[in-house]
Amino acid sequence: MNIRIPRGTQDILPGRSEEWKYVERIWHDICRRYNYAEIRTPIFEQTELFQRGVGDTTDIVQKEMYTFEDRSGRSLTLRPEGTASVVRSYVENKRFGLPDQPDKLYYTGPMFRYERPQSGRMRQFVQFGVEAIGSDDPAVDAEVISLAMEFYREAGLKGLKLVLNSLGDHESRNAHREALISHFSPRIGEFCSDCQSRLETNPLRILDCKEDKDHPLMKNAPSILDYLNDYSTRYFETVKELLDKMDIPYVVDPNLVRGLDYYNHTAFEIMIEGEGFGAISTLMGGGRYNGLVEELGGPESPGIGFALSVERLLMALDAQNVEVPMQQGLDCYLVTQGGEPDKEAAALLMELRRAGITADKDYMNKKMKGQFKAADRKQALFTAVLGEEEWNAGIINLKNMQSGGQEEVAIKELPARLSEQLKEEK
Structure with a gap:
């Protein structure tokens, strides 16, 4: 269905x-x-x-x-x-x-x-x-x-x-109402069924009719401003x-x-x-x-x-082609290489997000090349690469995706270091 x-x-x-x-x-x-x-x-x-x-x-x-x-x-x-x-x-x-x-x-x-x-x-x-x-x-x-x-x-x-x-x-509207009824009554049969029903209940609404807007009586209908x-x-x-x-x-x-x-x-x-x-x-x-x-x-x-x-x-x-400011992409995309680095990434993402950093990672088992492409699509300012070698050394490779600059950061220090880098970028 x-x-x-x-x-x-x-x-x-x-x-x-x-x-x-x-x-x-x-x-x-x-x-x-x-x-x-x-x-x-x-x-x-x-x-x-x-x-x-x-x-x-x-x-x-x-x-x-x-x-x-x-x-x-x-x-x-x-x-x-x-x-x-x-x-x-x-x-x-x-x-x-x-x-x-x-x-x-x-x-x-x-x-x-x-x-x-x-x-x-x-x-x-x-x-x-x-x-x-x-x-x-x-x-x-x-x-x-x-x-x-x-x-x-x-x-x-x-x-x-x-x-x-x-x-x-109320007084002004009543006076105008009576004037509208007197104005439209003689030819109300020429108007749509809605206007005909409005004549007695709410004649002011006749002036708002889209179907009869070009009727001659509309042009010289009594103005409310004359009855205030x-x-x-x-x-x-x-x-x-x-x-x-x-x-x-x-x-x-x-x-x-x-x-x-x-x-x-x-x-x-x-x-x-x-x-x-x-x-x-x-x-x-x-x-x-x-x-x-x-x-x-x-x-x-x-x-x-x-x-x-x-x-x-x-x-x-x-x-009017007004350009609406759109939210920028990710602050950081974690690139991992399976095994223990993947498990570490889950905890590291939590720490980054708690630090106010927008961060994400791959959930489709992409190879590292595919993860970097995903980081580009998401307009990530930084990537943090954690492979087996980095994991064993207790470090992570932080890369600025705009300048290409890289540095090694202790895994536990990544949230603080990335926050510093983002302040400089923004």
């Missing part, structure tokens, strides 16, 4: 996995500098969490979730996004009672959505995300956006475009002012609509401009979600966050 990997998933093989570790190191480091603490939530949650937290009218809940019943008949869902789980944990663990607010959290992990697989869009994908919960200060919005922009910059990307919009508060009340307007202006002070350029797009029901006020996306990235130009998105904590049973605790796709980031790095 030929068992293959499930559609929409991928194996991250050696060579590529180093690129993942590279961006993960940058991610953890920048979150540390911004004073965000890591949170890890379950891969599956109660289905109701996403129905209430993400929204019944979203494509995620209606079409894309991996939902199943466990043996007790409980409905569980593989998490399709990270925010709802983080907010659930915030409420369940009463983190709203901590003296320092907002509670600044970040996460890394796989998400699952049943979508048509395509470049940059997988059924199992990995997201980096942050959530800042407990403050409605516009400065938190600006900080979260700046963290995302700085992460992409440090990863090596260029041509980034920050797009902003305000979805307003004074508070929402001041809030949005403050966010923009803070970004200006941070020297972070942006573009305001009144048609920017996030695909999740919980967003209000600031919404944003980061895109990449330039050739070579294909049709998918959006790298990430996020926004403010005042009201989500209350929806999940907690006290009033406004929040803001974002999530980004690691797969799309790596695609962008490839498209």
Whole structure:
């Protein structure tokens, strides 16, 4: 039976996995500098969490979730996004009672959505995300956006475009909702079935429709910016002012609509401009979600966050030919000649590794010539040759594979001597 990997998933093989570790190191480091603490939530949650937290009218809940019943008949869902789980944990663990607010959290992990697989869009994908919960200060919005922009910059990307919009508060969204219903109602029959069902439940989502994006009514649809009340307007202006002070350029797009029901006020996306990235130009998105904590049973605790796709980031790095620093080869490869030297090599490898040295040996009974070839393939900086003659004399032949220089070292002194040599080389 030929068992293959499930559609929409991928194996991250050696060579590529180093690129993942590279961006993960940058991610953890920048979150540390911004004073965000890591949170890890379950891969599956109660289905109701996403129905209430993400929204019944979203494509995620209606079409894309991996939902199943466990043996007790409980409905569980593989998490399709990270925010709802983080907010659930915030409420369940009463983190709203901590003296320092907002509670600044970040996460890394796989998400699952049943979508048509395509470049940059997988059924199992990995997201980096942050959530800042407990403050409605516009400065938190600006900080979260700046963290995302700085992460992409440090990863090596260029041509980034920050797009902003305000979805307003509850009052502003209601006014805009009524205007959208009045605008689309007379000709809603010309739209797709999804848009027709959204007209009454969530007309804002019509603006996000890919199938009807070229319909004439889309071009002159009411703008949310025309329906912002004074508070929402001041809030949005403050966010923009803070970004200006941070020297972070942006573009305001009144048609920017996030695909999740919980967003209000600031919404944003980061895109990449330039050739070579294909049709998918959006790298990430996020926004403010005042009201989500209350929806999940907690006290009033406004929040803001974002999530980004690691797969799309790596695609962008490839498209821009960004050279990712790769881990060097081995520090040392032990070359042995069977018998007692082979047994000694096992113990010697342990000592080298305990000394922090990356080391390996042959396990395929290759002759010494084949072992030297293996050392070259593994880009070993040094080889340590231990044959019968060296074994009997209690020494090992240490060779610098770049300079060709050699020296004899007492076997017990190899870890210390090799550490000295490596310091000189590196």
